[in-house]
Amino acid sequence: MTNAKDEILSRIRAALGSDAGSAGSTAAPTVVPREYRSAGEHAPGSDVVLDLLIDRLVDYKAEVHRATPTELPPLLARLATPRPTERRGVVVPHGLDGEWLSAIDDADVRRDSRDAPLTAAELDGVDAVITAARVAVAETGTIVLDGEPDQGRRAISLVPDVHVCVVRTDQVVQTVPEAVRLLGAEPGRPLTWISGPSATSDIELERVEGVHGPRTLHVVLVS
Structure with a gap:
């Protein structure tokens, strides 16, 4: 009797036109064509990319600031x-x-820290959280945290009412594939994708902020 997993894999192999990956198969795996755009036309951290990111962030109602390391x-x-x-x-x-x-x-x-985590009540009792970031995507206005020591546990960026996120300008890429390729170097890290402050809307499109995360997002671009 075939189970659901075997059935799904069988259909995928059929769609790819190969039985590669089946039990006992020695066939070479099918190469899936990836014809989507893998990179943008502009270099990470360029003026065009930064302007695009700022435009998207402002549209999402995030507050954007520019600073030098001294001003930070x-x-x-x-x-x-x-x-x-x-x-x-x-x-x-x-x-x-x-x-x-x-x-x-x-x-x-x-x-x-993971070894000495604050409780949810303690996180709820502070004014704000400050974190770094791993990468930012200009076209979608998205900032990604990957749980590294300068970004911390996912909870600390979700519970406090204000999130201040510091992004170096050289961390800003134009497209999602560029960001995914970078993040793929460490596939085991937990990812938090942030596109503006926490917000949702009901069936009548009434926007409500702060439902499942910070109501205020400050993004500080440092160069």
Whole structure:
């Protein structure tokens, strides 16, 4: 008796015109043509690519900022403490560049790691989270985090109400295939794809923000 998996695989092999991959088969695997565009016309981090990313992010209601490495610490301090007189703290992944936090009082910084994770209640009690990013896609206005030490656990970018995400301009590519190829170098990492602040809408298209993530997304482009 064939099970569902065998039936699906059999149909895929038939569609490919080869029995490659079947039990005991020695046939060479069929090469699936991939004729879609694999890269954009513009180099990562170029002015055209950055302008496109900014246009998409603004359309998604994210707030975009440009900064040099020197300007970054005070900018992060301002964005991550929206209520200076009622500071509740800022959560950061344990591998975030310490220089980025030099303008924030150490007492206000809550570090999170897989070995010492903050609880959901603790994450909900802070003002904001600051993370780095792995790559950004200009054509879709998407930023991808892959769980590395400077980006942290997925939870820290989903629970706090404000997410401040730092993206180097050389991390911005034009197309999705370029980003996927880069991410494919480490296929075991958990990915979080972010296109603007958390939002949803009902059948009447009434937009509601903050349902399943931060209501405010600050993207800081550093060059």
